[in-house]
Amino acid sequence: MRKSLILVSLISILIASLCIPLNSVEAATKVKTTVHNYKGQQYIQLSGGNKTITAKINKTLKNHAVIAAKWDSENKKDSKDYYHKTTVKTMYNDNGKISIVHIDSSYTGGVHGLYFSTTYNYDLNTGKRIKLGDVVNTEDKVYNLFIAVSNDLLAKSKKGRAIFEENIYDIPLDANSKFYFYKNGIVIRFDPYDVAPFSEGFVDVFVNNLTLNKPVNITIPEPVIPQPVVPSYDVIESQINDDFEGYDEGNLYELSNGQIWKQVDYKYSYRYSYRPEVIIYREGSRYYMHVEDMDDAVEVVRIK
Known part of the structure; x- marks a missing residue:
């Protein structure tokens, strides 16, 4: 009963974080x-x-x-x-x-x-x-993804892999989680310590398109969404550790306090400065970085 409640609650949270509308046309482009x-x-x-x-x-x-x-x-x-x-x-x-x-x-x-x-x-x-949220963009897909990943982690655990038991049902997934396309599906990539100890290395979970896209005939109750688990700080004041050459999606910004943040916004703006001051602040469950003399802030995630 407890696992069922956890499943319903976490699936509801994932729906809120992963369901992002996607309007794109399949392209024939190949490089x-x-x-x-x-x-x-x-x-x-x-x-x-x-x-x-x-x-x-x-x-x-x-x-x-x-x-x-x-x-x-x-x-x-x-x-x-x-x-x-x-x-x-x-x-x-x-x-x-x-x-x-x-x-x-x-x-x-x-x-x-x-x-x-x-x-x-x-x-x-x-x-x-x-992003993962662009692919898993409906409630059915969110539910299917969650169940598929949970089942795969459980199967890996039964075969002897040291999967953290709590992460079989409490899966660290959101719209920005690591994934890559693969033949007939996607692969969810977990780094060491995400769902298993360092000795297990990277843990990959393949979810085929048939599983991801199948209709779900269940009714999920309105979720009571708890406050997200976030770091204890709300504002960080530091500076870029070296040269700064503006914003660009995917950039990694190393701060003088030892932290490293990655830009996830699709935003580009060039401006050179040396060791500019930065402020990183939280809005809800997201973090934004504003660099001295830049016109706006960009969304970032901490990787170190």
């Missing part, structure tokens, strides 16, 4: 991908398709390697044993969409390094970066 290196850091570049769209996507993809190289250099200044490394792979390139996944590893002391992934999904016809 070629090649792996490049920037100071030892991998990144992918696209060729073909709409030149303007391809150039925009390529800039974001290369920026990942540029930032990785910067972190690697800074880590090595502290110790010759420290490092930061990124590798990349094209996971999907069909039906006018592309999915590229970076895996970053960083070691700055301790028993083991830090590992995390970044998923880049794009509509090649529009250049729009696709």
